């Protein structure tokens with residue numbers, strides 16, 4: 001697009017953007033100067049484990065709802081119809097399972113880093129492998145998050161690209177470093193509200209300018225944008241009910257069940273019940289976020305259906321077109337373009353701040369502290385702050401690398417979650433559900449899972465880039481039906497490995513998770529499965545016990561190879577002696593009165 005056609009910002013828009021940054025820094029400053037003044041790692045990394053469920057839940061949504069979703073989802077709906085909306089079905093199991101399986105196990109172990117679990121259950125090596133995988137995932141993802149809003153804005157408004165990247169990265173680094181997790185959580189709350197407000201403003205103005213709700217609806221129907229449930233079982237079909245509703249559950253589990261960014265928030269809740277409640281509260285807000293993005297895509301379609309926009313946009317992607325639409329709608333309403341810019345950057349800031357803090361936590365807890373067991377608390381806090389800051393700089397470097405990639409941003413993000421997040425999920429599942437899995441199996445499983453996932457991931461990029469579809473010039477040629485025919489042509493031509501590469505990225509998480517579990521179990525049996533008495537108490541979730549709960553007790557005992565373990569709160573929870581050789585002291589935690597009161601009924605205590 002040539003600069004003469006750029007949409008412009010007024011002074012008030014820049015002021016609103018500046019206010020967002022200033023308010024975030026102010027919150028950081030407040031938590032730097034109040035409470036314990038961020039002098040302990042407990043406060044800096046865990047918010048003193050004193051958080052209430054409401055801020056925690058808003059913060060949980062904010063972690064993985066970045067500008068990628070705000071721009072990418074409307075672009076997806078615009079180009080391919082509402083099929084993606086069915087990912088909302090995956091939120092049910094994708095949040096219920098973390099709430100009732102992962103949170104109880106992880107919270108009761110009184111961890112700081114989720115990967116500490118892997119040492120308690122397996123060994124130090126597994127823990128370090130898990131940590132490194134997580135660091136890799138978040139560092140790549142962070143780059144996409146910080147680059148996306150800056151890039152889209154630049155394409156449409158000429159907003160200084162690297163200026164925006166630097167402003168986001170540096171401001172976020174500042175408040176994360178001075179205010180710790182409390183500042184991260186409370187800025188998330190504020191930023192989530194701004195995010196919703198910005199999206200709502202675009203929808204309201206967009207609907208009004210397109211001629212009202214009924215007109216939008218008519219055009220959307222005419223353009224065939226409303227997709228019914230697609231029950232096509234073909235796993236190479238990008239978005240169907242199965243890939244989104246079932247594959248999406250694994251994606252959600254890898255994000256909301258075992259990702260440090262989220263686990264850290266659960267652990268910062270003052271009681272286990274508050275943690276579970278916050279997970280439940282994510283459901284309505286996440287549905288709202290999804291609905292707003294999808295509706296925005298529909299309104300955008302109603303607005304441009306049949307019109308040829310390729311001229312104004314040149315060869316830009318649909319992602320940039322979303323920004324074009326927003327500016328087209330809001331341009332002459334003072335302040336609103338600024339509100340949307342604030343919405344985009346809120347989404348980005350809240351995601352990278354979680355990333356900085358969680359990365360600082362795992363680097364400190366999993367990689368540094370074990371080597372310096374006698375490090376003083378003030379020293380550890382200082383190092384954690386330095387780490388949060390260093391990850392901010394790495395984030396800026398990654399933004400530059402993202403700049404060199406292509407593809408739709410939503411797909412890039414979802415592929416990262418699947419390729420790297422799926423194997424980590426597999427590792428935790430292997431540990432929690434299969435008492436016989438041993439450390440060698442876990443490492444081999446993780447290796448196999450990552451290997452296979454990278455192979456498909458890279459293969460898909462190489463395969464697809466040869467036949468990627470250009471931006472459709474008008475709504476008539478992008479009707480869902482035409483698209484399907486075009487796509488099935490590619491699929492039927494592909495054979496062997498090519499077809500394997502075409503696996504929908506929505507299956508990556510589930511596929512790599514199962515690869516880890518199956519490889520892990522095979523290797524464990526070959527190298528001598530773990531004995532029941534060697535497994536650290538409280539690290540197993542008695543899955544088979546639960547699944548066969550309808551059977552009489554005697555029969556159940558025969559079926560389930562292991563007696564469920566006592567959680568570590570009970571008096572006899574001393575770790576088996578061999579665990580102490582790892583240099584890891586078993587978490588000593590006496591539940592406070594409040595915790596004991598609010599303590600959930602131990603679902604698996606009954607059978608001990």
Ligand SMILES: CC(C)(CO)[C@@H](O)C(=O)NCCC(=O)O
Nearest residue numbers: 064065066067068069070286413
């Ligand atoms: C993580 C999900 C799938 C949860 O709905 C969604 O927020 C999403 O598609 N996010 C894309 C990645 C991002 O927004 O950074």
Ligand code: NA
Nearest residue numbers: 062065347351
């Ligand atoms: Na976010």
